[in-house]
Amino acid sequence: MRKNDANYSVQTGSEYEPIGEESRPLLTQGAQARGASFWSSAFNLMNAIMGSGILGLSYAMANTGIIGFSILLLVVSSLAAYSVHLLLLLCDKTGIDSYEALGERAFNKPGKILVACTILIQNIGAMSTYLFILKSEMPAAITGFMSTETTGKWFEDGVTLLILVTLIVVLPLALLPKIGFLGYTSSLAFIFMLFFTVVVVVKKWSIPCPLPINSTVSLSLNTSECTPQMFVISSKSAYAVPTMAFSFLCHTAVLPIYCELHRPTKRRMQRVANVSIFLSFMVYLISALFGYLTFYTHVESELLLGYDTYLPRDVVVMSVRLAILLAVLFTVPLIHFPARKALLMLCRGEREFSWLFHSLSCFFVLTLVLLLAIFVPDIRNVFGVVGSTTSTCLLFVYPGMFYLRISSEPIRSLNSAGAVFLMVIGLVVGVLSLSVIIVSWVQDP
Template sequence: MTPQLNNEEGTILIAPQKAAGQPRGSMISASFNFINSIIGSGIIGLPYALNQAGLPFGLLLLVVVALITDYSIILLIKGGNLSGTNSYQSLVQRTFGFPGFLILSGLQFFYPFIAMVSYNITTGDTLTKVFQRIPGVGPDHILAERHFVILISTLAFTLPLSLYRNIEKLGKVSLMSMVLTCIILIIVIIQAATFGPQIPPTENSWAFAKWNAIQAVGVMSFAFICHHNSFLIYGSLEQPTLANWTRITHVSVGSALIISAAFAVAGYTTFTGYTQGDIFENYCRNDNLATFGRFCFGVSIITTFPLECFVTREVLSNVICSRDLSKVEYVAITFLIVGACASISLAYDCLGVVLELNGVLSATPLIFIIPSACFLKLSPGRWFQGENLLPTILILIGFFVMITGLTMTVLYPQDCSHGVEMFYCADANVSGTVPPV
């Protein structure tokens, strides 16, 4: 029988079941894990999102996306409590049956799959410039070729790490990724103060809003999505009550918003209209501090790739096999997933569009639509009354962002200059290096 707990308001909550003897964590540790799950590689595209939306309006949209994320995470746990389920998949299956389960499984597959494609694209863009700082490695060297770098990183690092069957062996990755993200944030802020004044601003750099704002929402959604970890973190609490969960969510999302906004503003104000989907594409090759930042980010995404691969493999095994995979099946599916990601990233190199598509097609329904739909299905009353009004509005907003964002991304794709040195790096007055302290 599933244990039940009473929260401070007297509402009956379903406490997620844990294995016997498995320790529960404090609210502080849960908050740290939650912040770490939100702040990931998607943060690198947030300056690009401000370039699309305009700085003031982009910041406003970032706050709105954070608030919606905060609300939908709490709504997700409320839905689990109403249905007596303790995972995103079981909640959707209990609410909408097997068709709903298939739709959610598809979204949960494509989100990390496209994320892995973006990781490979970024690896090719980022590490090639790192290698060019090695004496004797020029633009024509094989280490400066993005296709070669993607293949080598796949064969030497991401594929072997992705073959681990126990995700606990990758447990230290999240902590290292968090530390590297903080280092990258510091580097971007320093560069905004030292390198930014040397770059001429573009036309309409400080416009309040731009017409690509809907596409920016997709990038922001990609950066903030963390719903697949919500039930896991909720179940790790010593006292898994809705009141405790609400506090943790507010603190975690609020902290992530502050870090994300600082990164986005620092990156955009440095390069304004020249800002690329991967902010490190904007820095010059002879910039030593940026090179160190590129190295940190390259290591971060290479070690994060296996975690996303674990999710896609689990989704495939649950939907196709409905059982534990044999060793041969496990290796074959892993090779298939990693190989498909490498092939797509070798053929396409525009990170901004990849982030937009993943945001509008996968992250938006996972944040805006599905948690709200599950809650409305389980909650009594009319859709436009009481506490059901806001979830209804979120569903409508989610469909609007998906349809409009997809249309604009296809019809008006953003320009890319990946692997190309920016024009201001050739200017004699713009060295791209940090002045000595």
């Protein structure tokens, strides 16, 4: 062992003791094969960032205003990039390559359990939103491509279709012990999101304002409803920041991507994260803006639902709906894997693979997610609750808290001060948003 190397990190037991200021423990375990390229890693991280949250951002803009939304989106994306920066610093200091392990290093076993529970709840919430989208969009996607009108058919029932798709597609893929080949299908997700954004921009000029109730009759709306609002403050504004936090959460994937990166230095991975977050920010902003400018205050909490009323049987809309559904369908098994891993860690700890526990945990997680998708009436409820709790913890609170616990820097240092700020922002946003959401439920059940 190279004990005299100032950039070498010694492993003692289950912990790493950094030596020197620029330790890179991930590079010390033998010669590495060539890893993923810069753009390949950035593309993978963008796939981890972008998901069903894109469908709820126009609704968030309608309740915060264009300028208010843009400022909030910029702040959340910047804080997401900074929290990634703190995670990468901790990775260099400790040699740890998983979020749960960082929790264990900071607070021993309780920290690991806390992070695992948070990841489990977060991923269950994410999967339920994906299945909610499948439930609401599949009937329209199927009937839209039919040349004749159909009524009362079984495939017009979203719940029936959701159960069938879960049993036929999601369950077999989720039962696999390894799911590396799904990386090929998930690589199409970003292309589908770009296609979605382009369609939202183009279709803005296909729906006039005041909004038509059908293709020939217009609603007698006040023309002021066709004027975009720059700033909006209401009880519904509480859903904005949690939805944004939900949309930028990629932190459980950052460290594994870091490990696979070719020449994995902190500066190189930070550039990957910055590029991924910036491109996701642009796609989010453009799709949210033009979605809002299409429907204004009448935008749905799940954007695609608005096109059903005003552009029935539009081929382009039907195509983008199908593209989103395919992206969502193949993403659910991918999100299921870390959720199942967290559940097994909580129930069994670090033990050998068992098909019995593997299958039982798979059925349990998918059943819970399916029930949430069936009985939750509105996707904004999932965005709001999950975003204000687990998303804010994983995005803001935990990176700051773990950095303060693990790092030996003085509290007045720049990074320590930033970690404190990140924690405070996460706690304030989470508590206030969840409180307002609960109050809105009580007042308008």
